[in-house]
Amino acid sequence: xxxxxxxxxxxxxxxxxxxxxxxxxxxxxxxxxxxxxxxxxxxxxxxxxxxxxxxxxxxxxxxxxxxxxxxxxxxxxxxxxxxxxxxxxxxxxxxxxxxxxxxxxxxxxxxxxxxxxxxxxxxxxxxxxxxxxxxxxxxxxxxxxxxxxxxxxxxxxxxxxxxxxxxxxxxxxxxxxxxxxxxxxxxxxxxxxxxxxxxxxxxxxxxxxxxxxxxxxxxxxxxxxxxxxxxxxxxxxxxxxxxxxxxxxxxxxxxx
Numbered sequence: 001x002x003x004x005x006x007x008x009x010x011x012x013x014x015x016x017x018x019x020x021x022x023x024x025x026x027x028x029x030x031x032x033x034x035x036x037x038x039x040x041x042x043x044x045x046x047x048x049x050x051x052x053x054x055x056x057x058x059x060x061x062x063x064x065x066x067x068x069x070x071x072x073x074x075x076x077x078x079x080x081x082x083x084x085x086x087x088x089x090x091x092x093x094x095x096x097x098x099x100x101x102x103x104x105x106x107x108x109x110x111x112x113x114x115x116x117x118x119x120x121x122x123x124x125x126x127x128x129x130x131x132x133x134x135x136x137x138x139x140x141x142x143x144x145x146x147x148x149x150x151x152x153x154x155x156x157x158x159x160x161x162x163x164x165x166x167x168x169x170x171x172x173x174x175x176x177x178x179x180x181x182x183x184x185x186x187x188x189x190x191x192x193x194x195x196x197x198x199x200x201x202x203x204x205x206x207x208x209x210x211x212x213x214x215x216x217x218x219x220x221x222x223x224x225x226x227x228x229x230x231x232x233x234x235x236x237x238x239x240x241x242x243x244x245x246x247x248x249x250x251x252x253x254x255x256x
Contacts, residue, residue, distance in 0.1 A: 024057035032246050059127060106253040108132045110140075110158065115242050122165035122187055124148070124242070129156040139215075139251040145239045147248060158250070162219060164189045164238055172217055174207045174234065175199035181234075183207065183217060189238040191218055194231045210239075 057065070110128035119125055128134050130153050138150040140160045148162035163170050168185035174195060181193040195201060205220040218236040225232030 048100075093231055093243065107161050107249040109250045110134070110250050111246055112248060113157075114247055115245075119159075122148075122162040122185065122189070123166075124160040124162070124245075124248070126158045126160060126248065126250070127156065129158050131155050133134065133252045134158045135252070140248050141251065142240070142245045142248050144216055145236050146217050147238075147245070150250065160248075162189075162238075164191055170217070171210055172207050173210050173214070174220070175201040180210065183236075189242075190235065191237065192233060192235045194233050196231055196242060197225065201232070201234050207234075 010018070108128050110126035110132075113126050113127050114125035116122065124140070124147070126134075126140075128204045134150060136150050136153055138158075139148060144164065146214040148160045150158045151161045161168065162185070163183070164185040164187065166185055166187040170183050170185075172181055172183045172193065173179070174181060174193065177199065179195045179199040183191045183193045185191055188236050191207070193207070200221060202225055203220050203223065206216050207218045207220065208214045208216050214252055216239055218238045220234055220236045222235040223232055224235075
């Protein structure tokens with residue numbers, strides 16, 4: 001029994017070197033055949049993909065991510081457009097604030113907080129009032145356009161009656177040679193006046209207020225008369241739309 005056990009152990013010790021030699025021979029013969037496929041399988045399973053995080057995503061997941069990205073881009077574009085509008089409004093306000101003391105008199109800038117149809121037609125409500133020196137009768141303008149006059153004032157607001165209000169009248173200059181006439185408000189931004197036949201008035205002519213600073217009141221739209229009339233009727237409309245007047249200037253002191 002002792003002799004048999006010794007033989008088994010001796011056989012195992014001799015077989016180990018033989019197995020190693022056989023493995024080396026087989027690898028040398030077949031390694032070039034199976035090596036590349038095995039390496040490719042290893043790389044595809046273990047190595048990181050060149051496409052990054054999207055390689056393992058399904059088509060549905062990719063579409064969902066694309067939709068989310070487009071929504072985010074739309075939001076960013078909207079914010080950029082909104083910023084542009086705010087920046088433009090800020091520039092306009094700064095321009096108005098820097099122009100409060102010019103040849104047309106000393107004024108304050110007021111924001112239009114209500115206009116037709118929210119207010120009585122041909123009137124505006126401003127956020128500037130008695131606390132800023134505004135008083136009834138002050139002229140209200142937008143750049144070089146005369147809009148109306150303040151008719152009511154509170155501590156922090158003012159109501160403006162536009163020159164186009166029905167029944168309103170205002171002395172104006174028009175035509176060539178320049179004639180002084182009285183413009184009557186018809187409502188809705190419309191006016192009419194009459195001038196002698198000898199005064200030349202054409203469509204597109206500017207009707208303006210008299211004074212050291214000639215503010216425009218409107219633009220001639222229509223002229224009517226007959227050969228027997230001693231005067232002709234001129235109809236004109238205000239310059240611009242009330243929707244464009246976000247900030248106005250209130251002349252609190254007339255020019256010297």
